[in-house]
Amino acid sequence: MQMRLWAYILCGFLLAGCAGGDTAGDNYGGVSHLHPDNRRSEVYGGEKGQKRADKSQQFGFFRHQKSPIMGDRSARRHPPVMDRKKLARDIGRLSTDLPNVNDAAVLVTDDEVLVAYESDTDNRELTADQVRKTAISVVPSFYHVYVSDNKMLIRDVETLSSLNTQNENATETIDAVIREMRKSPQGFRPGKGSKGGMESGR
Template sequence: MIKKWIFLFSLLTAVILAGCGGTDNAADDERQQAEERDQIVEELDPEQETTPSNPSGDDKLGYVRYTKEQIDNEGENEHSVTIDRTSLANMITRIILRNDGFAEAATLVADDKTLIAYDKEDELDSDQAADIANKTAVSILPGYFDVYVSDDETLIQDIQSLHNSNIQDNEYDNTIDQIIDRMQQSPQGTEE
């Protein structure tokens, strides 16, 4: 009789474990599918700067894909586009300095204005230098930016003095306007 109870208890335990195992497998499958879906969404997230397989991101193509449902939600309606002004200024300055004839350059990217002051070598024509600086900035910045350039190297310090300013500050606007007035006395490059 005891063997019969042990046999029934073992059989019942095996049935329960087999049933739970099936439920766990289904739950595991759903969990794995959800993780794969999340991984794909993360890989396609434009706010994600790099992937573990390519930390620098230099070799990756830029690509995103969304469905209408992903865009039509409250969180997306509150999404705003931001510009990293420091990264833009860094990129512009580095590209300018890769051209022959430039010894030093400083770039300030403000709300809708970009100021570039540089020290050029004597061999480089002033108009050509202005053209290089202007075209470099225009090729990198969104189209609504006004670009001002100058080979007056004293303006480098003036631009540097604004690097910690806030675009909401009224005093900042006055200083920018004064620097722009001085910059416009220098060649500005050709506009096409």
């Protein structure tokens, strides 16, 4: 009987010790050792009354590790794909943010960018240079960029959007439009009014 009483008393002490809850975490401001910044919404995306930082102010970060499994080729089955429609949209928006550019039609293929725009500029070469460099800043460096302030070509570039890489005559049709675009100013070349820059054209 006395042993059972001592067992009850011992259990009571143990339960009293656990009743304090997770007070150790409170001593550290609720920060866990596994994720010391788990209260920072800008790091882990939690909101909890805190306003998220503007996306335009954030850095882009991603960490990817090779699979530890020998011979695992699953990543190769899903190669990264470039969103050409988004690239075209971004180039168009940035182009119309430029002075004197009021309208822009943009086509992005697998290695070319065509920008036909309407402008009221007095300096066609300067505006062409700005539009070309805008496109260059968005796409990979192997792309060829063609620009034209001939507003009649806006419709032609828009028509090309119905094509894709599987169309048999896509290359010939695009090349025909490019030939017309090259009759317009293409911007400055290195050593001719601008510093550096990737040359457009093939």
